[in-house]
Amino acid sequence: MNANYKPLFPRLGAAITRLPAGTLTILTILAILWLTLAPDPLPSTGMKLFPGADKVVHACMFGGLFFMVYLDRDGTYRKRRIRWNPAQRMQFTIFAAMGCALFGGAIELAQDADWLDFVADGAGVALAAVLTPWIVRRLFTGGN
Helix, strand or coil: CCCCCCCCCHHHHHHHHHCCCCHHHHHHHHHHHHHHHCCCCCCCCCCCCCCCHHHHHHHHHHHHHHHHHHHHHHHHHHHCCCCCCHHHHHHHHHHHHHHHHHHHHHHHHHCCCCHHHHHHHHHHHHHHHHHHHHHHHHHHHCCC
16 A cells, blocks of 8 residues: 555545444435435436436445445544554454445345345445445544
């Protein structure tokens, strides 16, 4: 790794550490609940969407949820000046991904139980679980 690597958004990373623990996760959960359970959460634009657009939206929502859970945990560790060891990071990633996917499943059970939506939720979480640790290190911490 290049020792001269600079984080892309150091101020944003510092701001995240100042938030109360869980803030990003709670806000994301509330947004997902509203978007998935409200009868008509967004006004109709009349725009035609491609087939499967709903599945892409589900993947983005639950991938975004994992991203926020990870950012909350990373920010809490940085605030307390605790360094993650690789085993802790992997264990947290696995449990957080499982929790996000199960949350998606619970929402599907509360709705019409469209299992393809649940598969899309899981795919979004899996992709985010692979990419998020790398993204967080590069954007906010300069690769540390």
